[in-house]
Amino acid sequence: xxxxxxxxxxxxxxxxxxxxLNRFLVIDIRLFFIIFALNACVTNVEQLKxxxxxxxxxxxxxxxxxxxxxxxxxxxxxxxxxxxxLLAKQDLGTSNLDLIIYDTGEWEDHSTGPVDSAITDGANxxxxxxxxxxxxxxxxxxxxxxxxxITFTDDITVAKNGVFILGDNPINRAEKLVxxxxxxxxxxxxxxxxxxxxxxxxxxxxxxxxxENGGTVTFSVYYPDKISNLSNVAEDLRxxxxxxHTDAVIFTDSPNKRIxxxxxxxxxxxxxxxxxxxxxxxxxxxxxESSIMLEPALAGSWLAVPDNxxxxxxxxxxxxxxxxxxxxxxxxxxxxxxxxxxxxQKRSITKSxxxxxNKELTNINGFIGVDGIFRFKxxxxxxxxxxxxxxxxGRTNILKPAANKFP
Numbered sequence: 336x337x338x339x340x341x342x343x344x345x346x347x348x349x350x351x352x353x354x355x356l357n358r359f360l361v362i363d364i365r366l367f368f369i370i371f372a373l374n375a376c377v378t379n380v381e382q383l384k385x386x387x388x389x390x391x392x393x394x395x396x397x398x399x400x401x402x403x404x405x406x407x408x409x410x411x412x413x414x415x416x417x418x419x420x421l422l423a424k425q426d427l428g429t430s431n432l433d434l435i436i437y438d439t440g441e442w443e444d445h446s447t448g449p450v451d452s453a454i455t456d457g458a459n460x461x462x463x464x465x466x467x468x469x470x471x472x473x474x475x476x477x478x479x480x481x482x483x484x485i486t487f488t489d490d491i492t493v494a495k496n497g498v499f500i501l502g503d504n505p506i507n508r509a510e511k512l513v514x515x516x517x518x519x520x521x522x523x524x525x526x527x528x529x530x531x532x533x534x535x536x537x538x539x540x541x542x543x544x545x546x547e548n549g550g551t552v553t554f555s556v557y558y559p560d561k562i563s564n565l566s567n568v569a570e571d572l573r574x575x576x577x578x579x580h581t582d583a584v585i586f587t588d589s590p591n592k593r594i595x596x597x598x599x600x601x602x603x604x605x606x607x608x609x610x611x612x613x614x615x616x617x618x619x620x621x622x623x624e625s626s627i628m629l630e631p632a633l634a635g636s637w638l639a640v641p642d643n644x645x646x647x648x649x650x651x652x653x654x655x656x657x658x659x660x661x662x663x664x665x666x667x668x669x670x671x672x673x674x675x676x677x678x679x680q681k682r683s684i685t686k687s688x689x690x691x692x693n694k695e696l697t698n699i700n701g702f703i704g705v706d707g708i709f710r711f712k713x714x715x716x717x718x719x720x721x722x723x724x725x726x727x728x729g730r731t732n733i734l735k736p737a738a739n740k741f742p
Contacts, residue, residue, distance in 0.1 A: 394431060394433065394460070396434055396460050396462060397450075398416070399461060399465075400438070401440040401465055405441075413438070415661040415665035416665055416668040417436055419669040420462070421436075422657075427672070432679050435456055439465070442469060450473045454480050461483070462485050463486060463668075467490035470488060470498060484498045484499065485499045485671050485674075486502075487501055487668065490502075493715075498715050499715045501670065507716070509544050512638075512723065513548050516637070517549055520582070522551060522582060523550065524581065525572075526555045526587060527557075527572070527585065527586050528587045529591075530560065538555060553579035560593075562593060565596055569596075584616065590623075590627040602632060605635065614636075615637070616638075621638055622726075622731050628731075634728070636726045637726075637734070638724050639721040641706035641719065642707030642721070642736070644707075669705055678695070708739065708741065720738045722736050722737040
C-alpha cells in the first residue's frame with residue numbers, strides 16, 4: 336500500500352487498502368485502524384447503554400481532554416489533544432464520524448465525570464482520558480455500558496480487556512532494546528534503577544523480556560536520590576559488572592543528574608574499544624533532555640525512540656491551523672480519531688452491525704500513526720515499532736530504523 340503525505344513531503348510507504356484523509360493525505364493500508372474501549376464504575380448502568388451501530392448513520396465518538404484544567408501544563412495538553420482530534424476529523428473528510436468533545440479539566444476524583452454524559456449523548460466509543468487515575472474511575476462503568484476505551488495515558492497498569500492504552504510505555508521500549516541488544520551479542524544485562532522504582536513491576540517485566548529473548552539478567556542495583564550517597568553504589572556496581580561478565584546495563588529511571596555520574600564510574604569499561612565493552616542502555620526518553628544528551632559519559636548509549644518521519648508534517652499542519660505548536664502527546668488523539676475513521680469506512684462498506692470486538696482492535700497488522708506503526712495487545716497494552724538510536728554529540732544516530740510493518 337502507498338502512503339502519501341502532503342505534496343511538500345515526499346514520503347512513500349507500502350500498505351494495502353486505500354483511504355482518503357483529505358486532499359493532502361492518502362493512505363493505502365493493509366491494516367485497519369482501531370476503535371477504543373472505555374471502562375468505568377458507577378450506578379444506573381441499566382439506563383446507560385451504548386446505542387447499536389447503524390452503518391448508515393454517523394458513529395458518535397467521545398473525546399475526553401483536560402483543556403479546561405486550572406493547571407497550565409495540563410490545560411495545554413488538553414487543548415492539544417482536543418485540537419488534534421478536530422484536525423484528524425477534518426483530514427478524514429467523512430460525515431460518518433461525529434466527534435463529541437468533553438472537558439475533563441475539573442473532573443472530580445472517583446466520579447464518572449463526563450462519561451455518563453457521553454453515553455447518554457449516544458457515544459459508541461470513548462477516546463481518552465489522559466490521566467490514568469481517571470481511567471480507573473470509569474472502567475467498570477463503561478464496560479457494563481458496552482463502551483470501549485482507548486486512553487491517552489502511557490500507564491500500563493490501567494490496561495485490561497476493554498481498556499487500551501495508546502501512550503508510549505517503558506515495557507514496549509524495553510522489548511525493542513533487549514531484542515536489539517541480543518542481536519548484537521549483548522546477552523548478559525544488568526538493571527540499574529532509582530530506589531523509588533525498586534518495588535515496581537518494571538524490573539520483573541524486564542527480566543521476563545530478557546529471558547524470552549535468550550538473555551540473562553545478571554544483577555539489579557538501586558541508587559539513592561542524593562548524589563552524595565552515590566559512591567558506595569558505584570563501587571558495588573563495578574564489582575557486579577566485572578564478576579558477572581555483564582555486557583550491558585539498562586538505566587530504567589527518567590533522565591536525572593545521577594545517571595551520568597554513575598555511568599562516568601564505568602567509563603573505562605564503556606570505552607574499552609573491544610567488542611566486549613560495556614553498553615549503556617537508556618529505557619526512557621533521554622533524547623528529549625538536551626542536558627543528558629550532551630553528557631560525555633553517556634555518549635554511545637542506546638535508546639528506543641518513535642519513528643518521526645511524519646511528525647514534522649503533522650506539527651506544521653497543526654501549527655498552521657491552530658496557531659500554536661502542539662504538545663508532544665497530541666498525536667495520540669489524532670491517531671485515535673484517524674483510526675476510528677478507517678474502521679468506520681470499513682463498516683460503511685461491509686454494512687456491519689455488530690459491536691466492535693477485541694479481534695478487530697488487536698489486528699496483528701496494526702495501524703499507522705504519526706509516530707509510526709502500532710498495534711494493541713489482547714491485554715490492552717500497545718506495541719509500537721521504534722527506532723534504535725545511539726547518542727552521539729548531543730544528537731541521535733539511527734542504528735536500526737523503525738520497521739514499516741510488524742514481523
